[in-house]
Amino acid sequence: MAARSVREGGPALRGPLDFADSPLRVAERQPLMLGVFLDLQDRKISDFPTSNSWTFDYNLDIVRKAEAAGFEIAFSRMQWLPKGGYDGEASLDAFIALGAMAAATSKILLISTIHVLYGPLHPLHIAKYGATLDHISKGRWGINIVTGHRAIEHQMFGWNRIEHDKRYDMAAELFDVVNSLWGETENLTYEGRVSPWKLENAWVTPKPQYGRPVLVNATGSPAGIDFAVKYSDLVFITSPAGADIHSALESLPDHIATIKDVAKKAGREIKVLINPIIVSRNTPEESEAYLQEIVDGMNTGTKDKRTFTSYDSDAHAWRGPNGARKQGYNLGANVEVIGSPKEVVEQLVALHKVGIDGVQLGFYDWKVDFDHFLENILPLLKAAGLRVD
Numbered sequence: 001m002a003a004r005s006v007r008e009g010g011p012a013l014r015g016p017l018d019f020a021d022s023p024l025r026v027a028e029r030q031p032l033m034l035g036v037f038l039d040l041q042d043r044k045i046s047d048f049p050t051s052n053s054w055t056f057d058y059n060l061d062i063v064r065k066a067e068a069a070g071f072e073i074a075f076s077r078m079q080w081l082p083k084g085g086y087d088g089e090a091s092l093d094a095f096i097a098l099g100a101m102a103a104a105t106s107k108i109l110l111i112s113t114i115h116v117l118y119g120p121l122h123p124l125h126i127a128k129y130g131a132t133l134d135h136i137s138k139g140r141w142g143i144n145i146v147t148g149h150r151a152i153e154h155q156m157f158g159w160n161r162i163e164h165d166k167r168y169d170m171a172a173e174l175f176d177v178v179n180s181l182w183g184e185t186e187n188l189t190y191e192g193r194v195s196p197w198k199l200e201n202a203w204v205t206p207k208p209q210y211g212r213p214v215l216v217n218a219t220g221s222p223a224g225i226d227f228a229v230k231y232s233d234l235v236f237i238t239s240p241a242g243a244d245i246h247s248a249l250e251s252l253p254d255h256i257a258t259i260k261d262v263a264k265k266a267g268r269e270i271k272v273l274i275n276p277i278i279v280s281r282n283t284p285e286e287s288e289a290y291l292q293e294i295v296d297g298m299n300t301g302t303k304d305k306r307t308f309t310s311y312d313s314d315a316h317a318w319r320g321p322n323g324a325r326k327q328g329y330n331l332g333a334n335v336e337v338i339g340s341p342k343e344v345v346e347q348l349v350a351l352h353k354v355g356i357d358g359v360q361l362g363f364y365d366w367k368v369d370f371d372h373f374l375e376n377i378l379p380l381l382k383a384a385g386l387r388v389d
């Protein structure tokens with residue numbers, strides 16, 4: 001017998017946070033969850049040389065190192081840009097690459113950024129691929145639900161950019177259907193209201209192990225926050241006042257309180273993540289000198305050569321109140337954490353105190369800087385009580 005209707009998917013379906021033993025529930029027991037924000041694409045914010053690489057092997061090394069050090073999350077961005085749009089030659093697809101990492105890791109959560117409206121991808125595809133990766137990863141894989149803020153990306157797929165809030169309406173309908181496919185015990189028949197999808201006696205099995213895969217949103221707009229608190233487990237935020245740590249610490253408490261309040265009203269629990277870049281050496285002076293080398297390398301024209309920053313975007317997340325944002329040094333992250341190990345830990349403690357549940361860390365040079373973090377900063381983070389065994 002076919003089910004004729006799709007349930008409003010978010011709250012109706014149990015998610016990973018509803019299961020005491022789900023990998024996400026285990027991860028969030030840490031006072032501050034630790035993640036790596038991977039670069040599966042060439043990024044060049046400065047001419048100061050790095051060892052970074054977009055390749056699968058380079059990024060898998062980072063993820064394995066993170067997993068061995070007890071990190072909870074590996075997360076990758078994803079963009080669809082025309083020729084010349086990336087800072088360098090290449091970009092891997094985050095859906096495929098993090099999916100492949102599921103078989104090469106055993107504990108860490110793997111979150112793929114997916115532009116869920118592009119294609120359009122049929123809900124059956126998302127539900128089937130998602131259930132498959134859920135079983136390969138044993139509940140560790142998830143989707144960062146992105147609807148696409150750059151006009152140029154929508155045009156690549158053959159249409160003009162869909163209006164900002166309508167994109168979230170479409171994504172809501174899409175995930176009502178996907179969640180129903182993950183949860184229903186009968187075939188599903190459905191015709192979209194605001195979206196083009198049709199399903200006739202659609203069925204997906206196996207079902208995901210913890211209700212559904214982990215769902216995440218990166219957003220700052222009211223429509224995006226409404227969507228996130230209804231459908232997602234994690235919300236990935238920016239600092240409304242810019243990446244400068246002092247501005248971030250001032251503006252984050254209100255922003256986080258708003259998000260958690262909207263979630264509470266919807267009867268949902270949601271964890272808040274942000275992505276700092278860590279620029280650190282053993283002393284404050286050495287850290288400053290390293291920062292200066294990066295900044296000097298930006299003044300050789302690199303910043304002006306970065307094509308993708310000039311593409312039209314309708315994202316709210318980086319607008320800030322009245323456009324007033326203290327961007328910091330433009331190091332390509334939503335918070336800049338700069339200093340000696342002790343200073344870095346003080347800033348991470350401060351971020352935790354204002355309500356951040358987890359940090360998706362980025363580094364200027366992954367090989368050198370991530371090792372420095374693991375050797376010199378992680379032990380202090382444990383000593384400060386932000387990590388438990």
Ligand SMILES: Cc1cc2nc3c(=O)[nH]c(=O)nc-3n(C[C@H](O)[C@H](O)[C@H](O)COP(=O)(O)O)c2cc1C
Pocket residue numbers: 076077078079113145146147148149218219220221222223224225236237238275314315316317318334
């Ligand atoms: C931390 C963070 C990471 C993001 N990563 C991506 C990404 O990888 N690809 C992408 O197309 N958009 C990315 N975005 C943009 C969001 O998906 C979204 O389009 C943007 O925040 C605008 O949404 P809003 O207007 O609801 O704030 C990211 C946003 C944030 C805050």
